[in-house]
Amino acid sequence: MLSLYDPSLLIMNKILLMAGREIKGVAFDLEGTVVNLEPLHFAAHVETAKNIGVELNLDDPRTLTELVPNIIGGPPRTIMEQIIALKYTGKPIAGEDLEKMIQQMLDEDREIYLNLRQSAGEVPPREGFLEVLQDLRRRELPVTIGSYTSEEDATEIFRISGLDKLFDRKSIILKEDVKNIKPNPEVYLKTARMMGIDPKEQLVFEDSPLGTKAGAGAGSIVIGMPVFDNLLTRQALKDSGANLIFGSWNEVSLELRRSKEGNPSLSKEGTL
Numbered sequence: 001m002l003s004l005y006d007p008s009l010l011i012m013n014k015i016l017l018m019a020g021r022e023i024k025g026v027a028f029d030l031e032g033t034v035v036n037l038e039p040l041h042f043a044a045h046v047e048t049a050k051n052i053g054v055e056l057n058l059d060d061p062r063t064l065t066e067l068v069p070n071i072i073g074g075p076p077r078t079i080m081e082q083i084i085a086l087k088y089t090g091k092p093i094a095g096e097d098l099e100k101m102i103q104q105m106l107d108e109d110r111e112i113y114l115n116l117r118q119s120a121g122e123v124p125p126r127e128g129f130l131e132v133l134q135d136l137r138r139r140e141l142p143v144t145i146g147s148y149t150s151e152e153d154a155t156e157i158f159r160i161s162g163l164d165k166l167f168d169r170k171s172i173i174l175k176e177d178v179k180n181i182k183p184n185p186e187v188y189l190k191t192a193r194m195m196g197i198d199p200k201e202q203l204v205f206e207d208s209p210l211g212t213k214a215g216a217g218a219g220s221i222v223i224g225m226p227v228f229d230n231l232l233t234r235q236a237l238k239d240s241g242a243n244l245i246f247g248s249w250n251e252v253s254l255e256l257r258r259s260k261e262g263n264p265s266l267s268k269e270g271t272l
Contacts (some may be wrong), residue, residue, distance in 0.1 A: 016139060016203070016256075019243060025195035026136055026189055027220070030147035030154060031071065032207035035161045036126050036226045037117065042135035045071060048105050049083045056083075061232040070238075072227070075148070075181055080105045086148045123160050126225075128249030133166065135256045140203025143174035146191040146204070149183050182210040183219035183240075192218065209240035216241025223252070246260050 003092055016023040032038045043067075046056045048117035058159050063177040066069055067086060070078040080102050084093070093101070117123075136143055143166060145156065151174050157165040173190045180186045185199075192199040204215030204222045224237035246252050 002042070016136070016141060018203065021221065023141065023143055023221070024197040024201040025142045025144070025192065026203045026205070027144050027146040027191040027195075027215075029140035029156065029204075029206045029208070029211050030145050032081075032227050033205050033211075034125050034145070035123055035163070035227050036227055037123060037157065038207075040073070040116040040120065042071065044109045047077060047079070047112050048109040049086075051108065052084070052087055052101075052105070054087050055086065058228075061228075061230045062226055064228055064231045065236050066257040070210070072233070073182065073210040076104060076106055076109065080109065100218055105115055113209050117156070117160075121156075121160065122162075125161055125163065126249050128253045131253040132249050132256065135253065142195040142197075143192055144191045145174075146187045148175045148178070148187065150175045155222055162173070182208075183217065185214050185219075188215050188218035188220055191222070206237075206242070209236045212242045213239050225252075226251070 022244055028034050031041075041057055046058065049056045055070065059254045060063070060067075068079060068082045070082060083105070084101060133143065145154075149157065151169075154172075154174050155164075155169075159166065162243055171194065173187050173194065177190060178184075188202065188204055189199055189270070192202045193202075195202070199218040199220050202218070202220040202259050204211075204218070204220045205223045206212045206222055207227050212222050222242050224234070224242035226233045226237060226245065226247065229247045237245055246255075
């Protein structure tokens with residue numbers, strides 16, 4: 001694992017500027033953005049959908065943005081409702097039958113995902129993330145996690161990714177710390193408060209449109225980090241408030257390294 005004090009990375013300045021604002025703290029979404037567990041979640045969703053007769057083609061970008069628009073970022077219940085809607089188009093079910101079906105699918109989806117996660121063993125952060133984290137900490141910027149992941153799941157994700165050595169539970173915001181889920185901005189209002197900064201001085205990294213809306217709603221600058229990088233997913237992130245979009249953490253790391261004394265960092269225009 002990369003040391004946070006690797007002398008090979010030379011930081012030219014301790015200032016991070018973006019869109020005319022000085023960034024004084026950075027908040028990362030956890031799942032997808034930092035640790036890519038999306039293939040496991042999606043495999044569970046595909047299997048759960050298949051069991052009720054719905055075939056999900058994740059190679060079709062429309063699946064991620066139109067057919068099951070919440071499949072990136074959740075919440076799980078909404079994903080199940082959208083899958084059910086694909087099966088019962090024109091003849092919706094409701095009441096107790098619908099609730100029973102949703103709960104059964106949620107339980108099944110959760111079991112499949114947990115089994116896949118256990119089988120996966122170690123799951124490192126996305127390539128390049130540790131370099132970006134190191135750079136930001138060398139600039140003496142506070143960093144935190146803002147996620148609707150439960151504490152139970154986050155604890156395991158931190159363990160299998162090694163993030164437990166880099167973040168303290170007291171310095172992150174999880175599901176138990178908020179009342180409202182994304183796209184409500186509460187999570188990023190609380191990350192800013194935790195870091196002692198104005199939300200407008202906060203930079204947020206997100207992989208889902210719901211998370212991007214939450215960051216933008218808090219008044220923060222948001223960078224989209226799509227896991228499935230294509231024109232439709234980029235457009236969805238842009239439409240939901242992303243100021244910039246990067247396809248990988250290596251791209252972010254490169255942009256940070258290019259920064260020079262007194263010059264803006266992360267100032268290039270996001271592309272679609």
